[in-house]
Amino acid sequence: xxxxxxVETVVRDLRPLLVGRTIVGVRQSKQKLRGxxxxxxxxxxxxxxxxxLRRRGKWILIDLAGAPRSVLRVHLGMTGQFTxxxxxxxxxxxLHVVFALGDGNELRFRDPRRFGSAEFFRDRAALETExxxxxxxxxxxxxxxxxxxxxxxxxxxxxxxxxxxTIVAGVGNIYADEACFRAKLxxxxxxxxxxxxxxxxxxxxxxxxxxxxxxxxxxxxxDYVGGSGLRGGFQTEFAVYGRxxxxxxxxxxxxxxxxxxGRASHFCPxxxxxxxxxxxxxxxxxxxxxxxxxxxxxxxxxxxx
DNA sequence: CTGTAATCCTGCGAGC
DNA sequence: TGCTCGCAGGATTACA
Numbered sequence: 001x002x003x004x005x006x007v008e009t010v011v012r013d014l015r016p017l018l019v020g021r022t023i024v025g026v027r028q029s030k031q032k033l034r035g036x037x038x039x040x041x042x043x044x045x046x047x048x049x050x051x052x053l054r055r056r057g058k059w060i061l062i063d064l065a066g067a068p069r070s071v072l073r074v075h076l077g078m079t080g081q082f083t084x085x086x087x088x089x090x091x092x093x094x095l096h097v098v099f100a101l102g103d104g105n106e107l108r109f110r111d112p113r114r115f116g117s118a119e120f121f122r123d124r125a126a127l128e129t130e131x132x133x134x135x136x137x138x139x140x141x142x143x144x145x146x147x148x149x150x151x152x153x154x155x156x157x158x159x160x161x162x163x164x165x166t167i168v169a170g171v172g173n174i175y176a177d178e179a180c181f182r183a184k185l186x187x188x189x190x191x192x193x194x195x196x197x198x199x200x201x202x203x204x205x206x207x208x209x210x211x212x213x214x215x216x217x218x219x220x221x222x223d224y225v226g227g228s229g230l231r232g233g234f235q236t237e238f239a240v241y242g243r244x245x246x247x248x249x250x251x252x253x254x255x256x257x258x259x260x261x262g263r264a265s266h267f268c269p270x271x272x273x274x275x276x277x278x279x280x281x282x283x284x285x286x287x288x289x290x291x292x293x294x295x296x297x298x299x300x301x302x303x304x305x
Numbered sequence: 306c307t308g309t310a311a312t313c314c315t316g317c318g319a320g321c
Numbered sequence: 322t323g324c325t326c327g328c329a330g331g332a333t334t335a336c337a
Contacts, residue, residue, distance in 0.1 A: 001330065034313060034332080058331075078330055079315080094315085113314045115331065156307065165332080173330065222316085262309065263330070
């Protein structure tokens with residue numbers, strides 16, 4: 001599932017293959033993406049030269065030269081693949097939008113599950129303003145005070161907070177779990193239950209996990225490939241994600257799974273306790289609260305009847 | 306405010 | 322073996 005490291009890898013792979021090239025034609029499938037490419041955009045981008053490639057959160061931005069300066073925006077959804085291939089190379093299935101380049105190659109957007117989007121925006125500055133209003137900061141070098149305030153100011157659990165793109169942009173289900181493990185924090189902990197030091201630890205863990213994952217060219221569970229078609233390598237370094245019942249890499253306790261924020265979540269019940277390590281949870285008499293973490297729905301197991 | 310669930314969609318594995 | 326069904330989940334939206 002493409003999250004920040006996968007998107008960053010695609011952008012880095014595609015940059016040398018796209019910058020300076022001219023889009024000479026567009027074709028598309030009849031199937032609708034979540035964010036569908038409109039045929040009216042074909043004429044807008046044909047003849048445009050690619051100025052640069054960027055990433056913002058999980059979004060890919062392709063800057064096009066011209067006045068006014070426009071931009072292509074792509075989201076890979078869950079199964080999106082954005083690659084450059086020879087126009088002569090056989091076409092895979094689920095190909096939705098293809099941009100022909102002047103050099104005999106083409107930029108292909110493939111997305112079996114069609115959760116992705118490919119859109120054109122004529123006004124680059126307006127789009128940036130809009131995106132900055134909807135997305136939180138990039139997770140590198142986040143202001144400590146900002147992050148503490150965002151986390152401690154809510155009763156929402158850490159999993160929900162990390163998945164919330166308006167707080168931090170780019171984290172998805174895999175790296176949220178991995179960051180919580182690295183920070184030794186239970187994903188079900190309420191944001192406001194964290195100490196300032198724990199907030200700082202979580203912020204650092206998010207940054208560290210994403211940095212390592214980028215170095216590993218992202219994670220491939222099933223569909224993900226980089227801009228040149230290569231699979232990722234970070235999936236072999238998962239500590240908890242998808243490792244239910246496997247021994248914790250730190251203490252050998254079996255990894256647990258539960259559902260938080262509607263997402264499968266994985267954690268070590270020993271390394272990531274419900275309450276701050278070394279602190280007894282203080283409960284006031286008049287405000288009795290049993291466990292500091294609400295009991296999650298344990299993974300549903302089908303029972304007869 | 307917070308959480309949950311449905312929605313979009315295809316592929317795959319579990320279970321019968 | 323072949324079918325159904327749950328699940329995977331990013332973002333959005335509706336509802337409890």
